[in-house]
Amino acid sequence: xxxxxxxxxxxxxxxxxxxxxxxxxxxxxxxxxxxxxxxxxxxxxxxxxxxxxxxxxxxxxxxxxxxxxxxxxxxxxxxxxxxxxxxxxxxxxxxxxxxxxxxxxxxxxxxxxxxxxxxxxxxxxxxxxxxxxxxxxxxxxxxxxxxxxxxxxxxxxxxxxxxxxxxxxxxxxxxxxxxxxxxxxxxxxxxxxxxxxxxxxxxxxxxxxxxxxxxxxxxxxxxxxxxxxxxxxxxxxxxxxxxxxxxxxxxxxxxxxxxxxxxxxxxxxxxxxxxxxxxxxxxxxxxxxxxxxxxxxxxxxxxxxxxxxxxxxxxxxxxxxxxxxxxxxxxxxxxxxxxxxxxxxxxxxxxxxxxxxxxxxxxxxxxxxxxxxxxxxxxxxxxxxxxxxxxxxxxxxxxxxxxxxxxxxxxxxxxxxxxxxxxxxxxxxxxxxxxxxxxxxxxxxxxxxxxxxxxxxxxxxxxxxxxxxxxxxxxxxxxxxxxxxxxxxxxxxxxxxxx
Amino acid sequence: xxxxxxxxxxxxxxxxxxxxxxxxxxxxxxxxxxxxxxxxxxxxxxxxxxxxxxxxxxxxxxxxxxxxxxxxxxxxxxxxxxxxxxxxxxxxxxxxxxxxxxxxxxxxxxxxxxxxxxxxxxxxxxxxxxxxxxxxxxxxxxxxxxxxxxxxxxxxxxxxxxxxxxxxxxxxxxxxxxxxxxxxxxxxxxxxxxxxxxxxxxxxxxxxxxxxxxxxxxxxxxxxxxxxxxxxxxxxxx
Ligand code: SF4
Ligand code: FES
Numbered sequence: 115x116x117x118x119x120x121x122x123x124x125x126x127x128x129x130x131x132x133x134x135x136x137x138x139x140x141x142x143x144x145x146x147x148x149x150x151x152x153x154x155x156x157x158x159x160x161x162x163x164x165x166x167x168x169x170x171x172x173x174x175x176x177x178x179x180x181x182x183x184x185x186x187x188x189x190x191x192x193x194x195x196x197x198x199x200x201x202x203x204x205x206x207x208x209x210x211x212x213x214x215x216x217x218x219x220x221x222x223x224x225x226x227x228x229x230x231x232x233x234x235x236x237x238x239x240x241x242x243x244x245x246x247x248x249x250x251x252x253x254x255x256x257x258x259x260x261x262x263x264x265x266x267x268x269x270x271x272x273x274x275x276x277x278x279x280x281x282x283x284x285x286x287x288x289x290x291x292x293x294x295x296x297x298x299x300x301x302x303x304x305x306x307x308x309x310x311x312x313x314x315x316x317x318x319x320x321x322x323x324x325x326x327x328x329x330x331x332x333x334x335x336x337x338x339x340x341x342x343x344x345x346x347x348x349x350x351x352x353x354x355x356x357x358x359x360x361x362x363x364x365x366x367x368x369x370x371x372x373x374x375x376x377x378x379x380x381x382x383x384x385x386x387x388x389x390x391x392x393x394x395x396x397x398x399x400x401x402x403x404x405x406x407x408x409x410x411x412x413x414x415x416x417x418x419x420x421x422x423x424x425x426x427x428x429x430x431x432x433x434x435x436x437x438x439x440x441x442x443x444x445x446x447x448x449x450x451x452x453x454x455x456x457x458x459x460x461x462x463x464x465x466x467x468x469x470x471x472x473x474x475x476x477x478x479x480x481x482x483x484x485x486x487x488x489x490x491x492x493x494x495x496x497x498x499x500x501x502x503x504x505x506x507x508x509x510x511x512x513x514x515x516x517x518x519x520x521x522x523x524x525x526x527x528x529x530x531x532x533x534x535x536x537x538x539x540x541x542x543x544x545x546x547x548x549x550x551x552x553x554x555x556x557x558x559x560x561x562x563x564x565x566x567x568x569x570x571x572x573x574x575x576x577x578x579x580x581x582x583x584x585x586x587x588x589x590x591x592x593x594x595x596x597x598x599x600x601x602x603x604x605x606x607x608x609x610x611x612x613x
Numbered sequence: 614x615x616x617x618x619x620x621x622x623x624x625x626x627x628x629x630x631x632x633x634x635x636x637x638x639x640x641x642x643x644x645x646x647x648x649x650x651x652x653x654x655x656x657x658x659x660x661x662x663x664x665x666x667x668x669x670x671x672x673x674x675x676x677x678x679x680x681x682x683x684x685x686x687x688x689x690x691x692x693x694x695x696x697x698x699x700x701x702x703x704x705x706x707x708x709x710x711x712x713x714x715x716x717x718x719x720x721x722x723x724x725x726x727x728x729x730x731x732x733x734x735x736x737x738x739x740x741x742x743x744x745x746x747x748x749x750x751x752x753x754x755x756x757x758x759x760x761x762x763x764x765x766x767x768x769x770x771x772x773x774x775x776x777x778x779x780x781x782x783x784x785x786x787x788x789x790x791x792x793x794x795x796x797x798x799x800x801x802x803x804x805x806x807x808x809x810x811x812x813x814x815x816x817x818x819x820x821x822x823x824x825x826x827x828x829x830x831x832x833x834x835x836x837x838x839x840x841x842x843x844x845x846x847x848x849x850x851x
Contacts, residue, residue, distance in 0.1 A: 174743060175743075176743075176745060176751060176819065176822070178713070178819075178820055178821075178822045178823065179711060179713065179822060181823070182710075182711045182713070182823060183711045185711075186710065186711065207820075288827070289826055289827025289828050290827055293710060294827055295823045295826065295827055296826075298822075298823050298824055299820070303823060303824050303825065303826045304826035304829075489824075518745035518746055519745060519819060519820065520743070520745050
């Protein structure tokens with residue numbers, strides 16, 4: 115549709131407008147628009163500085179460190195990395211998901227619901243609600259959570275508390291609000307005490323009520339700004355997520371489902387251990403970020419979207435009643451067709467917050483979280499794959515180890531990577547529709563940020579190079595050739611060496 | 614009547630032949646890393662430095678004597694100890710957040726005790742190896758502080774000679790007594806004391822990391838001084 119804008123023929127003669135950094139996105143992204151003489155957008159790219167250094171960094175480490183090491187990939191969804199790695203190393207000790215002890219499975223789910231809830235609440239209330247409540251072209255000084263708290267005190271406070279509650283769930287299960295331990299190969303290292311359970315039970319009803327209010331709010335915002343909300347940066351795309359075998363929404367464990375833009379099912383209930391028979395990753399010369407695509411559709415047409423919009427779109431139902439009612443209204447809005455509006459990510463995200471709150475309540479009433487068998491073990495294996503629905507979408511962790519338990523190979527597909535093509539498409543669309551031929555203004559440029567932010571890309575997740583540790587990183591293409599080297603000095607400065 | 618010395622003004626009884634560290638034992642905490650009550654003192658980490666009648670001495674090797682005036686818990690001495698600890702951190706590769714020893718590590722606990730908030734010195738980032746060749750025990754040389762406790766434990770308790778230090782100064786490193794230099798070819802077995810004595814996360818029993826939940830680790834709720842005093846006569850910090 116807008117592919118012609120990706121690479122301009124005469125790039126050298128074009129004027130460059132750089133928006134850097136994209137504010138209020140965790141991490142650091144850069145958008146370049148290459149304009150021609152008449153300020154027409156010729157080229158649009160979202161540059162994500164992604165080094166793939168982490169995969170190198172974990173090579174040579176013992177596998178049981180993985181769930182704790184990989185948490186450092188991302189400051190806002192560390193638990194998802196923790197659990198994806200844990201699922202992978204379960205397999206290294208010979209434990210398949212169906213053999214994980216029931217208590218460990220439920221405690222991990224509880225932990226994950228806490229993570230998704232806190233991450234979504236952070237994104238919606240702290241990062242996006244200023245735009246949604248004040249309008250995308252509001253003055254700069256209104257666009258912060260502080261302004262939201264002043265103008266809409268109830269909503270602001272609820273957002274802060276929903277996030278805090280999610281963090282408390284994480285703290286109770288993993289020992290810390292961020293970067294705890296918890297999941298270990300074949301299980302989990304502790305159950306909840308009755309006191310911890312009771313502490314979490316105190317506020318859960320309130321959380322469910324607030325989450326319901328938040329869904330109603332976003333639905334109202336969405337539906338009272340039509341057609342803008344339906345059309346802004348909208349893309350007709352494929353969608354991918356895990357679902358339960360029966361088609362229900364699933365965040366912790368399930369099979370891969372893919373639907374095309376028309377709602378046709380391309381893949382269903384695929385064992386994720388076979389993911390590389392269905393999904394490949396393409397390297398492009400201008401970015402370190404890879405572009406995953408569905409093998410059956412090829413590089414051009416095979417890109418897909420992941421995350422809340424994908425999940426709520428393609429599941430058959432949600433197994434908690436209030437979130438299911440919200441999903442039914444969501445789908446009614448599009449007359450049961452798939453919802454392609456990029457801003458509907460926000461709506462879907464809040465439906466998931468509600469689902470998390472309901473699911474947390476259900477698990478807190480389950481005696482299995484208070485004890486029982488927590489760890490099990492089988493025959494050692496040399497390869498493990500863990501896939502989970504992280505807040506931002508499907509997250510793949512794939513490891514190989516040697517006979518000494520040392521990681522020899524790692525491949526991670528982070529959610530933001532899966533949405534890479536879609537974000538580029540949305541940026542291109544916004545640039546073509548809203549910026550071409552106009553004088554560039556901050557609010558206009560902000561439209562691009564709004565489009566990117568809808569995906570909630572955790573850019574730090576894809577770029578984290580472990581503080582200021584001097585590292586030499588290499589970019590290796592699909593053929594295994596080193597095509598670029600990047601040094602990071604302990605000053606934080608980079609030096610690029612072409613290989 | 615037994616003899617006494619004073620540490621920071623407190624009267625401490627001792628018996629002939631004891632070091633200052635042994636006299637202090639369950640009475641006064643003197644920070645230490647290479648000292649362990651079950652093994653011959655080594656006197657290498659210098660963390661136990663105290664002032665005896667105005668002179669710097671290692672408490673773990675210096676004999677106690679009648680009427681000694683020992684200064685231990687003073688601002689100046691603790692400032693020096695903090696610098697020593699910072700040097701230990703920058704000399705190796707100690708990444709506490711992901712290390713499986715975190716919460717049970719004496720180096721980390723001493724750093725907390727001394728209120729060490731940063732590395733102060735530039736990191737060396739030495740290139741060090743990880744030896745995972747043994748089926749049950751792993752050495753991550755990145756975390757070795759050359760305390761020689763494993764060397765002494767192997768010799769004195771296991772009746773083996775699995776470890777030794779080689780080289781001097783910045784090239785000093787721990788070696789394994791085996792033709793290949795690999796742990797798998799040494800006489801070490803997982804039950805050996807030497808496999809369990811490391812105060813940091815350098816020598817580890819494989820596949821046991823992170824099994825102790827946060828909140829239940831040795832130093833989660835207790836400062837190393839309390840743990841050390843409470844266990845001075847028995848297993849000592851283990
Ligand atoms: S491996 Fe551990 S016990 Fe042995 S010298 Fe190094 S720090 Fe001390
Ligand atoms: S404890 Fe005395 S020198 Fe190490």
